[in-house]
Amino acid sequence: MTATRRFLPGWLSSYATLYILFLYLPVIFLPIFSINTAATPKFPLSGVTLHWYEDLPKTPALIDATWNSLIVGVSASILSTVLGILAARSITRYRYPGRRAINGLIMAPLVLPEVIVAISMLLVMLQLGLSLSLLTVVLGHVLVCIPYSMTVLTSGFEGFDRSLEEASADLGESAFGTFRRVTLPMVAPAIISSLLVCFTISLDEFIIAFFLTGTEATLPIYIWGQLRFAAKLPGVLALGTLLLFASFVLMTIAEILRRRAARRTQNEGGLYA
Amino acid sequence: MLERVQSERIQSDRTMIDIRDVTRSYGSFKALDNASLAIREGEFFSLLGPSGCGKTTLLRMIAGFDTPTSGLIAVDGQPMDGIPANRRPTNMVFQSYAIFPHLNVEQNVAYGLKRLKLAAGEEKRRVEEALAQVSLTGLGKRRATELSGGQRQRVALARALVMRPKVLLLDEPLSALDKKLRGQMQVELRRLQQAVGITFVLVTHDQYEALAMSDRIAVMFGGRIAQVASPKEIYQRPVNRQVADFLGGMNFVKAEIVEENGASLLLDTLGFGRVRTDKPKAFVRNGGAATLGIRPERLRVLWDNASAKFEVAGKVVERHYFGEITHLIVEIPGLEKPLSVTETNDFGADDIPVGAPIRLAYDPEALVAMAD
Numbered sequence: 001m002t003a004t005r006r007f008l009p010g011w012l013s014s015y016a017t018l019y020i021l022f023l024y025l026p027v028i029f030l031p032i033f034s035i036n037t038a039a040t041p042k043f044p045l046s047g048v049t050l051h052w053y054e055d056l057p058k059t060p061a062l063i064d065a066t067w068n069s070l071i072v073g074v075s076a077s078i079l080s081t082v083l084g085i086l087a088a089r090s091i092t093r094y095r096y097p098g099r100r101a102i103n104g105l106i107m108a109p110l111v112l113p114e115v116i117v118a119i120s121m122l123l124v125m126l127q128l129g130l131s132l133s134l135l136t137v138v139l140g141h142v143l144v145c146i147p148y149s150m151t152v153l154t155s156g157f158e159g160f161d162r163s164l165e166e167a168s169a170d171l172g173e174s175a176f177g178t179f180r181r182v183t184l185p186m187v188a189p190a191i192i193s194s195l196l197v198c199f200t201i202s203l204d205e206f207i208i209a210f211f212l213t214g215t216e217a218t219l220p221i222y223i224w225g226q227l228r229f230a231a232k233l234p235g236v237l238a239l240g241t242l243l244l245f246a247s248f249v250l251m252t253i254a255e256i257l258r259r260r261a262a263r264r265t266q267n268e269g270g271l272y273a
Numbered sequence: 274m275l276e277r278v279q280s281e282r283i284q285s286d287r288t289m290i291d292i293r294d295v296t297r298s299y300g301s302f303k304a305l306d307n308a309s310l311a312i313r314e315g316e317f318f319s320l321l322g323p324s325g326c327g328k329t330t331l332l333r334m335i336a337g338f339d340t341p342t343s344g345l346i347a348v349d350g351q352p353m354d355g356i357p358a359n360r361r362p363t364n365m366v367f368q369s370y371a372i373f374p375h376l377n378v379e380q381n382v383a384y385g386l387k388r389l390k391l392a393a394g395e396e397k398r399r400v401e402e403a404l405a406q407v408s409l410t411g412l413g414k415r416r417a418t419e420l421s422g423g424q425r426q427r428v429a430l431a432r433a434l435v436m437r438p439k440v441l442l443l444d445e446p447l448s449a450l451d452k453k454l455r456g457q458m459q460v461e462l463r464r465l466q467q468a469v470g471i472t473f474v475l476v477t478h479d480q481y482e483a484l485a486m487s488d489r490i491a492v493m494f495g496g497r498i499a500q501v502a503s504p505k506e507i508y509q510r511p512v513n514r515q516v517a518d519f520l521g522g523m524n525f526v527k528a529e530i531v532e533e534n535g536a537s538l539l540l541d542t543l544g545f546g547r548v549r550t551d552k553p554k555a556f557v558r559n560g561g562a563a564t565l566g567i568r569p570e571r572l573r574v575l576w577d578n579a580s581a582k583f584e585v586a587g588k589v590v591e592r593h594y595f596g597e598i599t600h601l602i603v604e605i606p607g608l609e610k611p612l613s614v615t616e617t618n619d620f621g622a623d624d625i626p627v628g629a630p631i632r633l634a635y636d637p638e639a640l641v642a643m644a645d
Contacts, residue, residue: 166338167371169358171385171436181384185375 034237052238065222076141077198084149092157110147118211132214140208145198156190156261190261196254200247289314289472295344304330306496317466319475319483322493328476337361364433365442370425372417379413385436403435423454443475459485480520492516512555524612528565538642543607550642564643569615571639581634589629599623
């Protein structure tokens, strides 16, 4: 054991470096080529420019796609968070037969092949007589967002000491007042975190949007469409860089909030006693 | 200080909490079975019993978190049925303390006052006063997460007391504290109760806690109230073996009832011969047999040639050392179970060899008769 340990550190750290490199190299290429003056993504760079970024707001189709993505993202995140709150509250607060099974079923879309989910959703929508529009995209996104929303919310709700709500009632507060003054502030970080996670997922989601969208494209669909024209590639790279950056920031904030929520609800009792 | 804590206090005889024939059933299981109790105004009252005896259920029904299946609970003459927890003149200190983690100490204490819409200065004054009562002055701005266990408990106390309730309910408030802090808080809680004069109802499974703090104790088993009395009476005159056993060590000796009259019993026992004892108030004869009890510390070792009017002789079979006391197990001819004796170590009880003959003195006053 000690012998292997002596040999391994060098190997392990180079392995770890390669691992990270492999994960993030493609991501690093994106911003690099997005500031290249030439339209073809090739080293060495022919020059540095922000030209491609400046062009973005001048493309009406892109502006439309951005608006569509925002509308879908906001609606999907609110809807899935509301549904997630109800489900997470029931799963963390009450004990009833089938609780685990229900939890499993809600989490399942996470591991289903997305193409299959998208095709089935398309079939259902058509059967229901819904014409494809942003609404159908929102419904599709709610389905894929709920597992993420549940994960974030259950970690925030878990360990919520029920006696906190009783203490509030005991001190004279009404049921609604208790919700407003105790329950909500305590789980607010988890709720905001869930909203951000769902928004980010919806913003980046392609397959379901591709199947369920009508004539209105979301950003990933717009990007997909642009890829047919070689000359548009730098613009796509610039847009991709911005999306990447926005997702990264949103997910970071979401994770910070999720941890804060988990800390809040779980620090009752022994830890600080 | 200690004298003040232990001194007798003027108490009114007015009933503050009236519990009448209260039953709480969960299906066929009765968590509380036809309990009746009158808790007096200004009293420090303890509900004592093992877990599952119904003491917490009773406390939660007084607070309004649970509803009796049948029976009546009245606080200060007002029936409580249909009145929700947030409109009862009671406040509670929770076992987990339930300090709001998103608020600081001051905001926690002021939580209930916010609804009363007091003048700004008045609210601040009452919060300060409550913090002073529990020795937390100056910690108002601390976050709830920065407090020690003892401080959290004080915040919970201040938060309840600031509401000036008619009754303060305490659900195992000391169980999360370490032994030393627990002893200190017992004294402080008692002192606080005397200072504010509010009726305290404490739930505990720790007999020493109940004995040290209460004016009166109700001992509960299996959803029923077994005995209600002062700590001294509960300890010295338990009504049955279960109560005696729960309140600390007790030697049980089989006895035959020879004669029974209004106030006393004449009993025949094997080791202690024929003894006359007070008849317990709740004594209900069950055939001719009864049990005689004596606490281990009421048996004293007789040294050398010393003699006593009442004594039993036997042989030491086990010896256990506990620092300030030694625990001896003594076999007495004729007794089916050996007697347990605790003796202080001042005279060398810790050196008595196992197997040595020994004589034990007792005061017949210390013998207590219990129904079988």
